Amino acid sequence: xxxxxxxxxxxxxxxxxxxxxxxxxxxxxxxxxxxxxxxxxxxxxxxxxxxxxxxxxxxxxxxxxxxxxxxxxxxxxxxxxxxxxxxxxxxxxxxx
Amino acid sequence: xxxxxxxxxxxxxxxxxxxxxxxxxxxxxxxxxxxxxxxxxxxxxxxxxxxxxxxxxxxxxxxxxxxxxxxxxxxxxxxxxxxxxxxxxxxxxxxxxxxxxxxxxxxxxxxxxxxxxxxxxxxxxxxxxxxxxxxxxxxxxxxxxxxxxxxxxxxxxxxxxxxxxxxxxxxxxxxxxxxxxxxxxxxxxxxxxxxxxxxxxxxxxxxxxxxxxxxxxxxxxxxxxxxxxxxxxxxxxxxxxxxxxxxxxxxxxxxxxxxxxxxxxxxxxxxxxxxxxxxxxxxxxxxxxxxxxxxxxxxxxxxxxxxxxxxxxxxxxxxxxxxxxxxxxxxxxxxxxxxxxxxxxxxxxxxxxxxxxxxxxxxxxxxxxxxxxxxxxxxxxxxxxxxxxxxxxxxxxxxxxxxxxxxxxxxxxxxxxxxxxxxxxxxxxxx
Numbered sequence: 303x304x305x306x307x308x309x310x311x312x313x314x315x316x317x318x319x320x321x322x323x324x325x326x327x328x329x330x331x332x333x334x335x336x337x338x339x340x341x342x343x344x345x346x347x348x349x350x351x352x353x354x355x356x357x358x359x360x361x362x363x364x365x366x367x368x369x370x371x372x373x374x375x376x377x378x379x380x381x382x383x384x385x386x387x388x389x390x391x392x393x394x395x396x397x398x
Numbered sequence: 399x400x401x402x403x404x405x406x407x408x409x410x411x412x413x414x415x416x417x418x419x420x421x422x423x424x425x426x427x428x429x430x431x432x433x434x435x436x437x438x439x440x441x442x443x444x445x446x447x448x449x450x451x452x453x454x455x456x457x458x459x460x461x462x463x464x465x466x467x468x469x470x471x472x473x474x475x476x477x478x479x480x481x482x483x484x485x486x487x488x489x490x491x492x493x494x495x496x497x498x499x500x501x502x503x504x505x506x507x508x509x510x511x512x513x514x515x516x517x518x519x520x521x522x523x524x525x526x527x528x529x530x531x532x533x534x535x536x537x538x539x540x541x542x543x544x545x546x547x548x549x550x551x552x553x554x555x556x557x558x559x560x561x562x563x564x565x566x567x568x569x570x571x572x573x574x575x576x577x578x579x580x581x582x583x584x585x586x587x588x589x590x591x592x593x594x595x596x597x598x599x600x601x602x603x604x605x606x607x608x609x610x611x612x613x614x615x616x617x618x619x620x621x622x623x624x625x626x627x628x629x630x631x632x633x634x635x636x637x638x639x640x641x642x643x644x645x646x647x648x649x650x651x652x653x654x655x656x657x658x659x660x661x662x663x664x665x666x667x668x669x670x671x672x673x674x675x676x677x678x679x680x681x682x683x684x685x686x687x688x689x690x691x692x693x694x695x696x697x698x699x700x701x702x703x704x705x706x707x708x709x710x711x712x713x714x715x716x717x718x719x720x721x722x723x724x725x726x727x728x729x730x731x732x733x734x735x736x737x738x739x740x741x742x743x744x745x746x747x748x749x750x751x752x753x754x755x756x757x758x759x760x761x762x763x764x765x766x767x768x769x770x771x772x773x774x775x776x777x778x779x780x781x782x783x784x785x786x787x788x789x790x791x792x793x794x795x796x797x798x799x800x801x802x803x804x805x806x807x808x809x810x811x812x813x814x815x816x817x818x819x820x821x822x823x824x825x826x827x828x829x
Contacts, residue, residue: 310593310594310597311597312424312426312429312597347427347429348429350428356428356429357689357711358424358428358429358430358431360590360706362590365583365587367586367692367706369691369692370692370694385590387590387593387594388424388429388593389424389429389431389706389708390424390429390430390431390432390609390708
């Protein structure tokens with residue numbers, strides 16, 4: 303089973319330019335652990351000092367906010383597209 | 399794609415990092431929204447933002463240009479804003495308010511909503527940054543304003559909206575020659591798509607990558623309220639909430655006026671209004687949360703139907719910090735609110751204004767606002783754009799036409815005047 307992770311431009315500086323990742327995580331907490339392990343810089347960006355996801359991150363599964371699907375308890379389905387996106391975004395490409 | 403300016407620049411509210419001026423809306427470090435920070439000391443020393451200078455300015459928002467993020471050399475072209483602030487005695491009498499005012503942005507120029515204010519400031523910066531195509535994600539009013547002002551300024555416009563918007567708002571976008579893209583989803587879907595498009599296309603989205611500049615335009619409503627009250631602040635402001643930006647920017651405007659000595663410092667309470675079918679911010683205020691729980695919108699107040707409002711947490715926190723409150727009303731109540739404002743003040747507002755009017759009535763009924771306090775109700779849009787909300791409320795108009803005879807008129811008027819009783823009785827059963 304695999305899910306596809308889609309990242310906005312704002313995050314690709316932490317993933318060596320990759321805009322799409324794949325993961326075998328079964329749910330959101332497992333996905334975060336996966337990111338901790340493979341992309342620690344991205345992990346630092348999306349989590350605050352206490353290790354929780356930042357308030358300004360939204361997570362969508364196939365266009366639906368994960369909070370409408372049960373949040374941490376939602377079990378990813380094979381082929382799910384999971385998008386991590388800041389609630390306020392856009393225009394970061396030109397920032398040095 | 400960037401410029402420097404002595405008096406203002408982008409700043410992260412959370413971590414304090416500054417970014418100069420560029421099309422950027424979220425902090426790359428902590429992802430929080432960026433806002434425009436001013437150096438009020440410089441503005442004070444320059445002496446440009448004074449009552450006298452403002453009074454000598456044009457009768458539109460550009461009289462406040464010294465406290466807007468407007469690039470040097472920008473020549474304002476569109477006379478936006480400076481809408482009437484009217485004493486609302488009729489509505490006040492109905493709801494028990496002796497000192498009530500309506501800030502009437504239903505007649506804002508050029509497209510009849512407060513969005514004209516934010517778009518004009520955003521597009522000034524879009525031009526400075528060199529964008530030739532501008533756009534927005536919109537629940538309708540913003541789409542109208544971006545389309546109209548882009549046409550006037552010779553910019554191309556690409557506008558994204560939820561597919562089910564009111565027909566009038568769709569027509570009022572298309573007429574200006576904008577490219578309109580209807581999205582099969584709600585506003586939150588549309589907005590998310592726009593953030594992705596802004597990554598890939600060189601578009602200046604007024605409420606995405608230009609959002610900090612755009613949001614500052616809302617302050618002009620606050621400046622106008624204070625100036626029109628005779629350079630005084632009201633006791634209370636009642637404001638509709640969609641993304642949660644306007645209510646905070648009115649407060650920011652008041653605070654700047656205090657800091658620069660244009661008005662006397664006094665506590666102002668802020669009250670937010672939402673439709674129950676999309677009420678994440680009022681829910682947050684009532685529960686005392688520092689976050690919002692997103693909702694799936696289900697209300698005819700489509701211009702307020704943002705289920706995951708970007709500035710929701712900040713708006714909730716600000717409202718509570720001023721001792722204010724937030725309420726939400728049903729679709730039935732908001733239609734009654736539209737009618738009440740029209741019948742008492744002669745102001746025809748859209749669904750959002752019906753929400754604000756109905757919430758205001760409730761706040762007085764609850765005793766949260768007392769009758770003698772000075773209260774300003776912000777009406778942000780025009781009823782001609784949402785006439786479908788009133789469908790079937792005036793069916794008697796179509797029931798019959800009368801012959802051009804005095805006797806028919808007399809009968810008709812008599813029937814109308816007692817229509818609650820038996821104006822249009824069911825046909826009598828034969829026999």
